[in-house]
Ligand SMILES: NC(=O)c1ccc[n+]([C@@H]2O[C@H](COP(=O)([O-])OP(=O)(O)OC[C@H]3O[C@@H](n4cnc5c(N)ncnc54)[C@H](O)[C@@H]3O)[C@@H](O)[C@H]2O)c1
């Protein structure tokens with residue numbers, strides 16, 4: 395029986411390995427992590443991450459050919475194939491701080507593999523890493539060579555949170571990069587055989603190592619660039635009376651452009667886009683390509699502009715101050731169908747409003763109060779480190795209350811901000827919400843979940859990203 399071990403039981407390691415175990419009953423899969431609480435949760439009924447379809451999938455194979463363990467060294471030493479899906483956050487200190495990827499977790503995993511391995515291993519980069527990382531990993535693994543042969547492969551993951559299980563069951567492509575030597579090609583074949591259990595052969599792309607590593611960064615940069623492009627257009631729509639939904643529809647009808655990923659929003663979030671583009675920018679700078687670096691940097695700048703613009707719109711339309719006013723925040727996760735809050739635009743918007751002394755009442759169906767308080771008191775980039783390395787008891791923000799009902803959040807609020815496109819927000823009784831708020835009552839829809847015309851009929855002053863403004867908002871233009 396082939397034995398797979400995955401180091402890192404997070405948003406990637408857990409779902410990816412559950413799918414491999416489910417699709418390959420002839421393979422034993424063990425997911426290991428240094429975080430005892432995460433592994434305990436993976437072995438319980440309360441999984442550590444919320445992802446539609448994940449619970450049933452894990453239940454279908456846990457204890458049969460899928461295992462979760464903290465005994466990292468034992469399972470690594472027994473494995474034939476080792477996936478490494480540890481964090482690769484943005485560095486907060488030292489060389490490249492604020493841009494470069496922090497490979498400390500990867501390096502410690504590689505050193506551990508080198509220490510405990512007694513048989514040949516295929517070591518797979520599942521984490522997103524800078525191009526040429528495999529070269530450094532090879533050096534670490536072979537430094538104290540004890541006669542063990544290592545083959546490094548790059549097999550970046552393209553799943554998106556909220557749709558992870560579908561993405562893994564039916565991927566657009568699986569990408570495998572390896573050395574162009576006979577041993578490298580044999581390793582590629584071994585990994586291809588795993589995916590071939592359910593992925594059609596023409597969807598499994600094999601490349602050299604550097605193409606695979608760079609393709610992951612490139613894919614995220616291209617996706618994020620689309621969002622910044624449509625968000626930049628949304629500002630122009632508000633200035634001219636064009637409607638971004640109509641513009642996106644018309645532009646996306648061109649088959650060369652396509653309709654996906656053209657939804658204007660308060661800005662993209664999530665643990666990947668910003669981190670990976672900053673990393674790409676850093677790599678370009680290190681390779682003496684400042685023009686290329688500046689081109690991609692602009693994608694992040696427009697995203698920051700979009701979040702600032704949203705906060706400025708709220709404050710300016712509410713008589714230039716939200717001091718002492720209750721503002722309801724509906725949704726805190728970075729997108730629907732996940733409880734993940736890493737780099738969610740809600741953090742920046744909430745911090746902006748708190749800076750103007752607002753009182754916030756926050757509701758999200760999947761995010762805990764502890765997580766929200768932690769996010770609002772944490773420093774930039776500290777969020778993507780293993781939880782046990784983060785500040786243990788961040789001071790809670792007094793102007794923030796977290797409630798478990800959208801109506802409760804809105805009661806007595808001057809304004810209501812929709813920050814995540816949860817389906818349930820589309821079906822709220824907005825008349826009831828309007829009646830419970832002081833007047834004038836405002837809605838700021840950061841996800842274009844609601845039809846602003848319907849909200850205006852109820853009596854709200856309604857703002858939607860990139861949609862024609864009502865006269866109130868025109869009279870109080872936001873300073874970007
Ligand atoms: N989240 C996504 O949607 C997504 C998608 C594609 C790629 N990625 C990439 O995958 C990687 C992992 O992302 P994630 O979201 O799963 O992160 P995560 O924080 O959810 O999980 C990483 C896990 O690795 C563990 N870990 C860190 N160092 C370790 C070590 N030395 N030994 C054992 N365990 C260790 C941590 O405790 C943590 O549980 C990142 O490089 C990310 O960029 C993420």
Ligand SMILES: O=c1ccn([C@@H]2O[C@H](COP(=O)(O)OP(=O)(O)O[C@H]3O[C@H](CO)[C@@H](O)[C@H](O)[C@H]3O)[C@@H](O)[C@H]2O)c(=O)[nH]1
Nearest residue numbers: 551552553554555655656657659661662663664666728729
């Ligand atoms: O038209 C759109 C599409 C997305 N978003 C926002 O963009 C962010 C990212 O969304 P999405 O890409 O769906 O989720 P992620 O889980 O961050 O997935 C991205 O990042 C992963 C980690 O690298 C990759 O594996 C995926 O392919 C890539 O889509 C979220 O805040 C979305 O709300 C928009 O604002 N408008």
